[in-house]
Every structure is written in structure tokens, then in C-alpha cells.
Amino acid sequence: DAGVIQSPRHEVTEMGQEVTLRCKPISGHNSLFWYRQTMMRGLELLIYFNNNVPIDDSGMPEDRFSAKMPNASFSTLKIQPSEPRDSAVYFCASSLPNRGISNQPQHFGDGTRLSIL
């Protein structure tokens, strides 16, 4: 069973460059989440989608960040322009539809380690 697939695994780029992170959720999962993890702030939810529609993007740090989900099997997180403080591990997760008030477990990818020089 293929899990959540993220690419690239590592990205090193200079500040000011555009960065695009990619995620392929588990087939059949209709919720997709983007997280950022740093030592200082821990794991932060940036945005999540239900059925390809962004539901809550209040965690997106600023306008330099944007996320899209053009179809059920692909999502991107873009940073333009990138800054050194964006350096972090970015995780994508997906889950089955939430029914009622219980939470479906989120399945995480292995993350993209981003370094902005």
C-alpha cells in the first residue's frame, strides 16, 4: 500500500527563489493537510483541504505561501519568494473523510527538508 508521497525529500535553494513542494495523498483519502515543523515552533498546521477545496488556511504564515489541490491525487505548496526563515521540514498528510465529530487518523508523508540559504 503506497503511503503519502512527498517530493522532493530535500531542497536547498537561495533566498528569493520560488520553491514548490509536492504531495500525492493516499488514494481514496479526501482530506489533505500541509504542516511545517521546526525546532522552535514544533509542528504547525498550515492549511487543509476537503474534496480539493481549501477549508482553513489560517495557518499559512503570509502571502508568500500558497497551496493548491487541482485534483484528488495531487497538491502543491509554493513559497515565492523564499526566505531563510522558511527553512523547515514540510509534511503532507491525508485522511479518509471525517464522519460526524470523530477524527479520522492522518497519514503523514516523510516530509520535505527545506533549506533556504
Add this chain to the structure above:
Amino acid sequence: LAKTTQPISMDSYEGQEVNITCSHNNIATNDYITWYQQFPSQGPRFIIQGYKTKVTNEVASLFIPADRKSSTLSLPRVSLSDTAVYYCLVGGLSSGNTPLVFGKGTRLSVIA
């Protein structure tokens, strides 16, 4: 947001039972309690979830008292491979629930 408080770190010897307690005094009526495990260089992995009383699966048990203001993750007979960070989350994404927030977690070190 329902804030969670858990110990920053814990040490244990192999073969012992480990209990990690999480406080969540402001838990909402509809909130569920979920625990995740994270190994270095990997994404978090779901362990267990519950609403009240006790839940048990093949890897852990979750104890939730009647007032639901705390919960305890119990790992039976830990091994070196259980060394990881454990996160307690309260809330949910359905209407009326607290958004899920990962805290700093508890870093468990299992010693031989």
C-alpha cells in the same frame, strides 16, 4: 483552542510499561483525544484515539477519566524501537471541534 500539556521528556528501561499523561483542561464536549508517534526523519504516525473511558489496540492503551481533562497513553513493555516523540492532540476538524494542534510532544528515550 484546547491547549495540551505533557512532559517534555521521559526515560525508561526496556521491558517496562510507560505511561505518558497529557492535560487538556479546556477540552470541548465534542473533542476527541488522539496520540501520534514520531521517529526522527519521519512524519508522525497515528497510535490511538479515544473519547472517554479506555481504548486499547495492538500497540497501546488510552485511559481517559470521566472529566476528560487529562488522558494517559500506556505503552506496555517498551523496546528500544519505541524511542520517539509522542504527541497528544485534542480536537477535530468537524464542525464544532477545536482545530487539531500538535504541541511540543514528549520525547521518550528507552534505554537498554
